[in-house]
Amino acid sequence: MEVFWTRGYEGASLSDLTEAMGINRPSMYAAFGNKEQLFCKVLERYAGGQATFIGEAVKQRTAKEVIAAIFHGAVEFLGCPKHPRGCLLVQGTPACGDETDAVRRQIITRRLAGEALIRRRLDQAAGAGELSAATNAADLARFISSLVHGMSVQAASGAKRAQLQPIAKMAIESCGRFLRA
Numbered sequence: 001m002e003v004f005w006t007r008g009y010e011g012a013s014l015s016d017l018t019e020a021m022g023i024n025r026p027s028m029y030a031a032f033g034n035k036e037q038l039f040c041k042v043l044e045r046y047a048g049g050q051a052t053f054i055g056e057a058v059k060q061r062t063a064k065e066v067i068a069a070i071f072h073g074a075v076e077f078l079g080c081p082k083h084p085r086g087c088l089l090v091q092g093t094p095a096c097g098d099e100t101d102a103v104r105r106q107i108i109t110r111r112l113a114g115e116a117l118i119r120r121r122l123d124q125a126a127g128a129g130e131l132s133a134a135t136n137a138a139d140l141a142r143f144i145s146s147l148v149h150g151m152s153v154q155a156a157s158g159a160k161r162a163q164l165q166p167i168a169k170m171a172i173e174s175c176g177r178f179l180r181a
Contacts, residue, residue, distance in 0.1 A: 001042045005084040009039055009092050009103050036103055039092070043110060046088050053077050054114050054148075063125035067144065067175045070118070071168035074148045079161030086156030089114075090149050115145040135178040147171045 003012045003020045014035060018028050032038040053073030060066045078086060089111050093104055119141035126137050151159075151167055 001045060001088070002084055004039060004042050004092050005046075005086075005088045006091070009035075009100060009107075039103055040106060043088070043092075043106060047110060054117060058117055058121040063122060063130040064176070064179055066118075066121055066125070067179075068172050070144060070148065071151075071171050074151050075161055075164045075168045078151055078155035079159075079164050085158070087149070087152035090152040091156055111145070111149075115141050118144055130180055132178055132180055140175070140178050144171075144175065 003016050007016065012035075014025060014028070017035070017038065018025055021028065023031070028038065032041060053076070054070060057066055057069035057073050060069050084091070089107055093107050119138050122131065122137035122141055125131055126135070131137065131140070147167075151164055151171075154167065155164060
């Protein structure tokens with residue numbers, strides 16, 4: 001997972017992957033099929049373990065708490081020194097090429113699933129009267145996702161928690177204008 005996370009799908013060579021797993025190529029092919037199938041397994045593991053902060057955040061009681069939990073969770077996740085910087089779903093996306101289109105679609109599908117999770121929670125908040133009348137929950141979810149992905153790019157570029165925290169604070173304040181007081 002860390003090889004894909006740090007080097008992206010295209011940058012991760014089979015030699016890098018087999019070395020990281022401590023196996024040879026025939027063993028990798030026997031266990032996972034090919035590089036694309038291995039990457040899909042990595043995405044499943046990542047979504048179920050590393051990137052769970054959004055799933056936890058949407059369980060908060062109010063929309064205000066959900067938004068704060070998303071951005072505070074992003075700071076903790078993206079600034080954690082125990083794993084590569086940034087987000088695999090942002091870092092891993094293939095840059096180009098038809099041969100990697102299926103991988104690119106997988107990553108996009110997973111990113112959109114996170115956004116949909118936020119949107120569903122914001123739809124509930126709208127139904128409860130927590131969002132301003134002019135706020136579209138889908139647009140706000142897209143905005144929040146875009147900010148979190150931008151924070152990921154910052155983290156991958158070397159931003160530490162202390163540099164991500166003010167971004168999160170400004171994001172929370174900015175999102176606050178879409179909530180009823």
